[in-house]
Amino acid sequence: DFLHALHEIVPAFGASTDDLERCRLNGIVDCGERHKHIYQRAMLLVEQVKVSKGSPLLTCLLEGPAGSGKTAMAATVGIDSDFPYVKIISAETMIGLSESSKNAQIVKVFEDAYKSQLSIIILDDIERLLEYVAIGPRFSNLISQTLMVLLKRLPPKGKNLMVIGTTSEVGFLESLGICDAFSVTYHVPKLHKEDAKKVLKHLDVFTDYDIDSAAEALDDMPIKKLYMLVEMAAQGSTGGSAEAIYSGKEKINLNHFFDILGDVVSLRV
Amino acid sequence: DFLHALHEIVPAFGASTDDLERCRLNGIVDCGERHKHIYQRAMLLVEQVKVSKGSPLLTCLLEGPAGSGKTAMAATVGIDSDFPYVKIISAETMIGLSESSKNAQIVKVFEDAYKSQLSIIILDDIERLLEYVAIGPRFSNLISQTLMVLLKRLPPKGKNLMVIGTTSEVGFLESLGICDAFSVTYHVPKLHKEDAKKVLKHLDVFTDYDIDSAAEALDDMPIKKLYMLVEMAAQGSTGGSAEAIYSGKEKINLNHFFDILGDVVSLRV
Amino acid sequence: DFLHALHEIVPAFGASTDDLERCRLNGIVDCGERHKHIYQRAMLLVEQVKVSKGSPLLTCLLEGPAGSGKTAMAATVGIDSDFPYVKIISAETMIGLSESSKNAQIVKVFEDAYKSQLSIIILDDIERLLEYVAIGPRFSNLISQTLMVLLKRLPPKGKNLMVIGTTSEVGFLESLGICDAFSVTYHVPKLHKEDAKKVLKHLDVFTDYDIDSAAEALDDMPIKKLYMLVEMAAQGSTGGSAEAIYSGKEKINLNHFFDILGDVVSLRV
Amino acid sequence: DFLHALHEIVPAFGASTDDLERCRLNGIVDCGERHKHIYQRAMLLVEQVKVSKGSPLLTCLLEGPAGSGKTAMAATVGIDSDFPYVKIISAETMIGLSESSKNAQIVKVFEDAYKSQLSIIILDDIERLLEYVAIGPRFSNLISQTLMVLLKRLPPKGKNLMVIGTTSEVGFLESLGICDAFSVTYHVPKLHKEDAKKVLKHLDVFTDYDIDSAAEALDDMPIKKLYMLVEMAAQGSTGGSAEAIYSGKEKINLNHFFDILGDVVSLRV
Amino acid sequence: DFLHALHEIVPAFGASTDDLERCRLNGIVDCGERHKHIYQRAMLLVEQVKVSKGSPLLTCLLEGPAGSGKTAMAATVGIDSDFPYVKIISAETMIGLSESSKNAQIVKVFEDAYKSQLSIIILDDIERLLEYVAIGPRFSNLISQTLMVLLKRLPPKGKNLMVIGTTSEVGFLESLGICDAFSVTYHVPKLHKEDAKKVLKHLDVFTDYDIDSAAEALDDMPIKKLYMLVEMAAQGSTGGSAEAIYSGKEKINLNHFFDILGDVVSLRV
Amino acid sequence: DFLHALHEIVPAFGASTDDLERCRLNGIVDCGERHKHIYQRAMLLVEQVKVSKGSPLLTCLLEGPAGSGKTAMAATVGIDSDFPYVKIISAETMIGLSESSKNAQIVKVFEDAYKSQLSIIILDDIERLLEYVAIGPRFSNLISQTLMVLLKRLPPKGKNLMVIGTTSEVGFLESLGICDAFSVTYHVPKLHKEDAKKVLKHLDVFTDYDIDSAAEALDDMPIKKLYMLVEMAAQGSTGGSAEAIYSGKEKINLNHFFDILGDVVSLRV
Ligand SMILES: Nc1ncnc2c1ncn2[C@@H]1O[C@H](COP(=O)(O)OP(=O)(O)OP(=O)(O)O)[C@@H](O)[C@H]1O
Ligand SMILES: Nc1ncnc2c1ncn2[C@@H]1O[C@H](COP(=O)(O)OP(=O)(O)OP(=O)(O)O)[C@@H](O)[C@H]1O
Ligand SMILES: Nc1ncnc2c1ncn2[C@@H]1O[C@H](COP(=O)(O)OP(=O)(O)OP(=O)(O)O)[C@@H](O)[C@H]1O
Ligand SMILES: Nc1ncnc2c1ncn2[C@@H]1O[C@H](COP(=O)(O)OP(=O)(O)OP(=O)(O)O)[C@@H](O)[C@H]1O
Ligand SMILES: Nc1ncnc2c1ncn2[C@@H]1O[C@H](COP(=O)(O)OP(=O)(O)OP(=O)(O)O)[C@@H](O)[C@H]1O
Ligand SMILES: Nc1ncnc2c1ncn2[C@@H]1O[C@H](COP(=O)(O)OP(=O)(O)OP(=O)(O)O)[C@@H](O)[C@H]1O
Ligand SMILES: [Mg+2]
Ligand SMILES: [Mg+2]
Ligand SMILES: [Mg+2]
Ligand SMILES: [Mg+2]
Ligand SMILES: [Mg+2]
Ligand SMILES: [Mg+2]
Structure with a gap:
């Protein structure tokens, strides 16, 4: 099953899983069917990206209320893939940077991924990457445009990429048109x-x-x-x-x- | 017919069709009458631009929902013309550039086209070139102005140019007045x-x-x-x-x- | 009559009519009474500016829907005057320039005109000079202010100037107060x-x-x-x-x- | 009477009346009671500023529709005073300057006036100085603030100053609070x-x-x-x-x- | 009584009362009970600040319609205190300065005051310091924030400070939250x-x-x-x-x- | 009890309690049950942060009307903890700094705290740190984003941090989403x-x-x-x-x- 699957797969050489492990400080326990289902579907996409020719780019969004387990889920998929390049893009490492520096860092991660045959990029808390704030509306249109292009731009021939986004502000992302830029969206719920x-x-x-x-x-x-x-x-x-x-x-x-x-x-x- | 026509015409020397081919990763198959009709009309414009004296500039907009086949269609028209200069302008190659650099690149492509006797320029995803976002409204007025002027400015004497635009945000383009700047607009539909x-x-x-x-x-x-x-x-x-x-x-x-x-x-x- | 008048007058030495000729690619044909009337009135203003003492500055706006013939009409008046200085100011030659550069170019043309005893300046597509866009509202207030001052500022003693503006966004120009800055406004209609x-x-x-x-x-x-x-x-x-x-x-x-x-x-x- | 008074007073040495004369190209003719009354009241203020101790600063606004004669009236008062320093501040001489340069020029004229015992400053077309445009609302708050302070700041001891403003956008000036900054306001009407x-x-x-x-x-x-x-x-x-x-x-x-x-x-x- | 009190107190050595005297060009006459009452209360605060331990900072706002006598009142309290440091902060001496220079000047006056054992600072026409304009709303948030912090920040141990603000835009100040930052507010009325x-x-x-x-x-x-x-x-x-x-x-x-x-x-x- | 507890705990070596003492100029007296309860709960969090493994970061917001005792309460908790690093971040020490300098200072305090095994950071008057003003709405989105990330970012392994925020504009903080970024929120009331x-x-x-x-x-x-x-x-x-x-x-x-x-x-x- 879900948790079992987690332990069967050894992370491939080259992927730094340290950052990813810190994303699930309380471990991964069985917390209901929905979480399990999403994990399984995400792992199917991992498989598809490995063999696909017509779709060298697959993108998937995990959305749900604050603290529902989105980041831990994305990190787990990243760890459980056997992909040589797995990278998380998070606002935590970009505090205080200018809009354009942030943008450049994001682009850099994609450019790096294009060099690996199989890659996963996690865009964690997309609303924070966009410097979203509920009133305004203010946000980084620079980064918003970049994401919309990156989520559509094909990797070079022979390279395959999966992008997992997380957000607790799905309404905001929808209003920007970023939701539609993802192939699939899964809702990560609170607990019953x-x-x-x-x-x-x-x-x-x-x-x-x-x-x-x-x-x-x-x-x-x-x-x-x-x-x-x-x-x-x-x-x-x-x-x-x-x-x-x-x-x-x-x-x-x-x-x-x-x-x-x-x-x-x-x-x- | 439509698909047949595609294979009859050999791309003229000088036009790099590599980029254009990547725009139709799944090839071109027969997917209904409407797509066929638009292709034929676009090819008529290609003919007209070759012989015209009074209209050295012809412009045509393909609009329709995301994924309806606009870019692949435009690329196909570009490939099937026998024009020495066929170029696609896309946000993908301009990520993170400043507004004015993007603008300069767009103008450069037009200036280059003016040097060739027969040219096609594809403005792909115009809303993305304009950094459009659904809320705001924010967008690059610099580029918007440039496009409106370029879509009206005549090439030098003896040079003829066809411009094909694509967009999935036709309402936005209409509100800017960019739609009216095109001579003809075709709606590329979803599939029945x-x-x-x-x-x-x-x-x-x-x-x-x-x-x-x-x-x-x-x-x-x-x-x-x-x-x-x-x-x-x-x-x-x-x-x-x-x-x-x-x-x-x-x-x-x-x-x-x-x-x-x-x-x-x-x-x- | 109107078309005849056109051919009787030889352009005065010094005025570069090349740019002006390009503004009427399809020539000038008889297309109805209204167009004729406007041409005649504009030529009367040309006469007045030659002899006037109390009004060394005359300004006239041609407004009407896109493609109704405004620019061709203005160019024809410029060609048919026997003025040594006739100049068209158009966004086409200022693509991508900064607001202040555009502004400086506009002012420069007026300063040059002030050196000639009789001058005509055509402000073509004023809304484009102002970088107007239908939503926003955004536009260059710098240039708007400059035009409003230039349309009122008297040339030096002994110099006379006629300014012809064209626009297809007369409502916008009215909302700025630019319409009222012109002495006369003529509506150039579509064809019956x-x-x-x-x-x-x-x-x-x-x-x-x-x-x-x-x-x-x-x-x-x-x-x-x-x-x-x-x-x-x-x-x-x-x-x-x-x-x-x-x-x-x-x-x-x-x-x-x-x-x-x-x-x-x-x-x- | 009004017109007669005009010719009795010889302009004092030092005041350059050339600029002022250009403001009344068609001369000054009798055009009704209201114009006469305003002229007389303005001349009374000229007298008051000469002898006043408690009010070393007097300010007066002429407002009315475009072309009603405000600038010509203000210029006439300036010419008819026997003040050594009479200066007109107009947007015409500041086209294309940056907001802060314009501001500095305005302040400079006031500083110069503070050196003369009796001065008149004409702020012509205040809305144009403020770069007012009907839609927006956009305007130079820098200059607006400067004017509001200058219209209240006392000249140094022993110096007296009269400020005459003109505007055809009195509603706008009222909304800024600039009208209230003037001691008196006169409405210059159209003709009956x-x-x-x-x-x-x-x-x-x-x-x-x-x-x-x-x-x-x-x-x-x-x-x-x-x-x-x-x-x-x-x-x-x-x-x-x-x-x-x-x-x-x-x-x-x-x-x-x-x-x-x-x-x-x-x-x- | 009020006016009498005024003459009994000799300004302390060190306080430049010149600027303050210019604030009451028409002197101080008896103009009703309300003015008298406010003067007396303000003088009580002067006394309190001298002896207080728990409240080394006292702040008081005089608000009322234009010309009601606020500045003259504040200046009189400053003159009548026997404080070694009395300073007026006014927009008149900061015309055309950048927002940050103005801000720095304001902060400087407070830093200077912190060096004197007993100080009074008059913030004259706070709305003008904030570059307030009725439409917009535009104002200097930089200075607004600075004032709100300065009105709350305690002077160093052993130093006592009284701040008197004046404004004729109390509604605006209230909407910013600056009114609440003052300990007491007095309304200076027009005359009956x-x-x-x-x-x-x-x-x-x-x-x-x-x-x-x-x-x-x-x-x-x-x-x-x-x-x-x-x-x-x-x-x-x-x-x-x-x-x-x-x-x-x-x-x-x-x-x-x-x-x-x-x-x-x-x-x- | 509450006040007693205050005196039992000697501040740990290394924590500068001088700044904190200035935050309670009138001392701490018994002023009702609610204040006491909040103090006790806050001290429990202090204990938790000492022993926690799963939650190396605890955050708590004190909100209530101006002057209700929030800052004094936070300072008292800081003093009464025996933590080696206790620091208050306040707008008072950052007047006139640019947004990015303020931001850098805030980040610096967190980076310093990450070096100490046990730390408390007081974010005093968060609305002032954000340069909040009631009308606008204007505020520093840069700092807002930084706070939202810092309130979620885990300290390095083995380091534990408690953050206490204070605000009298809880509605504003809620609208930004900053309230939800705190683990717990306590309302500090006025006195009955x-x-x-x-x-x-x-x-x-x-x-x-x-x-x-x-x-x-x-x-x-x-x-x-x-x-x-x-x-x-x-x-x-x-x-x-x-x-x-x-x-x-x-x-x-x-x-x-x-x-x-x-x-x-x-x-x-
Ligand atoms: N099956 C599970 N799926 C997800 N998280 C789990 C699971 N079991 C335990 N957890 C724990 O629950 C927590 C989920 O927190 P996480 O940061 O992933 O939530 P989040 O939705 O990303 O929150 P936020 O909206 O704040 O970003 C982690 O500490 C993780 O270790
Ligand atoms: N007859 C056809 N016309 C267009 N596309 C076709 C046709 N047959 C197959 N296709 C395939 O369909 C896909 C169309 O995608 P395309 O990128 O052109 O859509 P789009 O409308 O430009 O999408 P977007 O709105 O995302 O820009 C391509 O992969 C193309 O190879
Ligand atoms: N009598 C005429 N008056 C004006 N234009 C004529 C006339 N006869 C023929 N034409 C042709 O009609 C065309 C008018 O186009 P023109 O560019 O002047 O229109 P416009 O109103 O300026 O358009 P836009 O709104 O796009 O600026 C020109 O090609 C011109 O040669
Ligand atoms: N009695 C008079 N008062 C004012 N102007 C007069 C009078 N008699 C004749 N004139 C002429 O009338 C014209 C008035 O124009 P003026 O520029 O002063 O108007 P204005 O109200 O300032 O216009 P605008 O609103 O465009 O600034 C001038 O040419 C002036 O010579
Ligand atoms: N008792 C009094 N109180 C105040 N001002 C008085 C008094 N008696 C006479 N005056 C005079 O009244 C005038 C008041 O003007 P002042 O500039 O103080 O008003 P203000 O309310 O500050 O105006 P503004 O709103 O324009 O700043 C001064 O000239 C002052 O000399
Ligand atoms: N039990 C108590 N709790 C809090 N403050 C107390 C207590 N007893 C006495 N005080 C005193 O009450 C005052 C509270 O002021 P404090 O600055 O903490 O309020 P605040 O809510 O932070 O105000 P502001 O909203 O202006 O920031 C201090 O002077 C403090 O010494
Ligand atoms: Mg998360
Ligand atoms: Mg496309
Ligand atoms: Mg035209
Ligand atoms: Mg005038
Ligand atoms: Mg005052
Ligand atoms: Mg506090």
Whole structure:
């Protein structure tokens, strides 16, 4: 299955998977059917790009709410491909650069990829690459134009490239016309309570008695936020109980967990 | 007929048709009456430009939805003319250039064309040359002005020029007044199911039994997307079946084809 | 009369009429009363500027739809005056220049004119000089301000200047206040069917039997477009018949003419 | 009276009245009560600025439709004062300068004025100095701010300054708050038919019989436009009659006059 | 009382009161209770800043219609304090400077103040410092941000600072959030007729019989405009009577006064 | 309890607490339950960041009306942590810097923090860092983008970082998407009358008889404004009584207190 598949494939020589591993700090656990399905389809595209003649360029967008697992998913596909060139383009390494420097860096990664026979490029948080802000509307049209051209420009003969984009502002990307520039788009959802329960079980920090109430309260929560909430609650109401809980000696107090949840979710209501 | 005509004419010495050939990666197949008609009319303009005295400049715009075959059509007209100078102007070769550099490059191509007795210039994806983005509205007014002047400026005495533009944002071009700057405009449509069937038949990847259902499902699809969908489906649901299918040993599984179609068309609905 | 007057006046030494001649590639034919009237009034202004003391500066704007004959008319007035300095200012010679360079060139032409006792300056396609675009609204306010000042600034003592402007965006010029800066404005119209018939007769490419139907179909057509349509139709439906038609051996096939007309006029409807 | 007063006062040594004289090419004639009243009030301010201690700075705005006589009026006040420093600031001498150069020139004129004991500065066509355009709204805020400060800043001790502004865009100036920066504002109107008749009589180009009809037709006309119309009509319908008319040998043909008037006033209706 | 207090306090050594004196060209007269109250409260703040430990920074805004006496009031408080550092920041000394130079000058004045144990800074006409214009909205956000930070930033230990702002665009300042950055705001009003009468009595230019009608007509007039009107009227309808009136030999003619008032107040109605 | 906790923890060697102390000029007094609760939760996060493995970055936003005590609270958490690196980023030290310099300074503080094993960064008045102004909307998108990336970017392995933001423009931050970039948000409120009474008691400047009325009048007042009002009132209506009151010899006159309150609260009503 999905997680199993992950471990079967050894990353090809040459691909630096260090950066990619940092993208999934909490590992990859089974968190529901939808995540699994998307992973499988993305891996099919990986296969297609290997053999294709008519489509030397395949592009795929992962969109979904903040923290739903898009970056970890893209990184996993990159790691699980056996491609010699896998590279993530992220705003984190370009803070404070001028628009044109950012643009040049992005183009550079594509030019490099064109030299490898099989490549994957991850465009992480495209809205951040575009310097998107909700009001305005302001954004880098320079980079927007570049992406639209790069997502259509064929690699040189004999080279094949897959591009995976991620975004939590799919509406914005649609309004720019960038969504349509991708061949396929997958929606990475928040967790349903059953999914949340799977993850909680794996973490094993609640008593069997509490786990259903906890999962229920986490319905419609992004997986990344779930991890943070659990860690905050593990601290205990007076601090210091984290070690005991993660070592399995204690369990999280459900009331404290709800308190923390309340702070995070509805404080300003 | 249309396809036949294509092969009768040998490209004149001096015109680099390499770039043009890359514009029709999937070749040119018969995909319906409308495409054929436009090709024929465009070739008439090619004839006219050769003999004209009163109109040393003829301009023609191909507009239609993304992937409907505009660029391939324009490239084909360029190849099939026997003109010594045929050049495509595309955003792909100008990524990251400043507005004024892009502008200068465009003007340069026209100046070069003015030196040849018979020339064709393809302005590909004009909205991309103009750095158009759907929200804003932002675009390069510098280049917009340049195009409007170039589309009206007569070549020097004794030189004749045909300009073919392509765009999938005809509404935008109309709002700029660029449409009216072209002498004629042709609408390149998506495929009807009969047209899709013709293309599928040519590809020969469905059983005779499935081909009608497949064509029906592809009604109102741009030809470029049709090619991509077929290739994705040829991969099979577990990957690896592409070779067998293209070599004719297997056919595409219709259910898997519909699955893929669903991913691409209605995922976010 | 109008056309006769044209040939009576020999252009004065010093005025380069070459550029002006290129502005009327299809010559000047009788195309109706309105065009004639405007020509006569403009020639009266030419006379007035010669003798005036109180008004050393006269300005006149020709506005009308694209292709209605404005530039050819202005060029004809320039040629038919016996003024030593006649100059056309057009965007064609300033492509890609910076706003301030364009501005400087415009001012330069006026400064030069101030040195001649009698001058005519043609400001051709003012909206293009202003880098007007329908959406925005964007345009060069620098040049707009310059024109408004130049259209009001008196030449030095003893020098007299006539300025003829042309535009197909009279609404835009009005909104800027540039229209009011001209002393007089004339509307150059499209052709009525009687006018179109006059021109067709002169061209002699239809049979006597067809000419009325053709003229009828050309009602409300700009003269420039009429010339282009006739030339396209003269090509014939399979190409190559242009020579026979212009030499008078054949006539244009009316059905093909209507086909062409349909392509140009209503294709996207 | 008004016109008489004009001739009694000899311009003081030092003031260059050449530029000012060019502002009233058609001289100053009696054209009605309102013009007279404004002139008198403006001359009272001239007197006040001479003797004032509490108000070393007086500012006055002449606003009215294009061609109503504002600049000629301001120039006349400047000439008729006996002030050693009288200077007109106009966009005509600053075409194509950068915003900051224009600004510096304006400030320079004020600094120079501060050195003279009695000065008049005419800010002619303030909207043009501000690079105003009706759509936008765009204008030079740099110069707008400078004017608002200069119209309030006191000259050094012992120096007195009068500033006369003119504008035909009073609504715009009001919206900027520049109107309120002036101490007084006078509206310079178009002519009533009685006023027009006075001017026509003075010109003596109509027969006694025609003069009333002509004046009637000129009701609500700016004086500057009246002069231009009369000159155009004096040309005659076939040209060449101007000399005879101004020398008094002939009179203007009333029908031709109405023709010309129609061209100018209602052509585009 | 208010005016008396003014003369009791000798300006401390080191404070240049020259600039401040020029801000009250017509002196300071009793013009009603409100002006007096604001003066007294401002002087209390002066006292507080001297002794405060918890609030080393006090800020106070005087807002009111143009000419209501804000600048004169602020200058008087500055003069009447016995502070070694009193400085006025005004747009008059920064005409034509770039935004950043202006900003630097403002910051410089604050840095200087931080060196003195007790300081007053007057920010005169804040809207002008911000290059405010009613339409747009355009203004210097650089300076706006600087002011908001400076109005909150504590001086170094042991230094105390009072900031007095003036503005006639309080709505604009409110919309920027600058009003809220001041600790207290006082509204400086126009004059009521009783207040106007007090000022007129002090000036002694009307007969006892006329003074009430004159004061009545001046109801709701800013004090600065009152002074200007009186001076214009003192000129007399034919000029030259100012000396006689100010020396007490004659009085102002009430009808002429009303004429002048009409010109100023309602001319464009 | 809260205040007690404050004194138990000795600031760790290396953290410069001088700047932080200046942020609470009036000390920290008990002013109600809500302030206490937020302090405790913030200290829990401090504990969590020390031991966490899965979340090396914790971020927390304090939002509330101007003067409600956000900065003092953040500074207190910084002081009370035993972290070697505690740094406040504030607009006060960056006045007049260019956008990119400010940006670079902010990034620098984060880079420095990444070198320390445990760090706290206070982003004080985020809206001021962003050069926010209520109308426009204008702000630094450069800094906005930088913050959004920095609030998500993980420190290097083995380094842990807590970021505390403060703002009184939470709506603006929400519209930018910056709120969602913080893990938790706490609302720091104005004082209720009971809270105000606690503070007044601590100050001991009212008679026992007056304290309830005073507290009642201060209902819904930010704590910072309360301190300022008390100091203004302590001045007395004629000045000079502050010393007597703070030394306990006199009490504040309630009527004068209400007068001052009226000036500050409702002057412009
Ligand atoms: N099956 C899974 N798929 C994705 N993420 C998983 C899965 N199992 C565990 N995780 C963990 O969940 C977290 C997902 O966070 P991630 O950064 O990928 O979300 P995101 O959608 O990219 O968030 P953002 O919108 O902030 O960019 C990671 O820490 C990852 O280790
Ligand atoms: N008769 C045909 N006309 C056009 N294209 C054809 C035809 N037959 C096959 N094709 C193939 O269809 C594809 C058309 O893609 P093309 O890039 O021309 O579309 P487009 O309209 O320019 O797309 P876009 O809007 O993305 O620029 C090409 O791969 C071409 O080889
Ligand atoms: N009487 C005429 N008046 C004007 N043009 C004529 C006349 N007779 C023939 N022509 C021809 O008609 C054409 C008019 O085109 P012209 O470029 O002057 O139109 P235009 O209104 O300036 O167009 P645009 O709006 O594109 O600038 C020219 O080729 C000219 O030779
Ligand atoms: N009494 C008069 N007052 C003003 N102008 C007069 C008078 N008598 C004759 N004239 C003439 O009328 C013309 C007025 O033109 P002027 O340029 O002053 O108008 P304007 O209002 O400044 O126009 P614009 O709005 O274009 O700046 C001048 O040619 C002047 O010589
Ligand atoms: N009691 C008074 N308070 C203020 N000004 C007075 C007083 N008595 C007389 N004056 C005079 O009234 C005038 C007030 O003008 P001032 O420039 O202070 O007004 P302002 O409100 O600052 O105007 P603006 O809005 O144009 O900046 C000064 O000339 C001053 O000498
Ligand atoms: N428990 C407390 N919490 C916070 N501040 C307190 C407390 N007790 C006393 N204070 C004092 O209240 C004042 C709070 O002001 P502070 O600058 O922190 O407010 P702020 O919300 O940051 O204001 P602003 O919105 O202007 O930035 C400080 O002077 C501080 O010394
Ligand atoms: Mg992500
Ligand atoms: Mg294309
Ligand atoms: Mg033209
Ligand atoms: Mg004028
Ligand atoms: Mg003032
Ligand atoms: Mg704060």
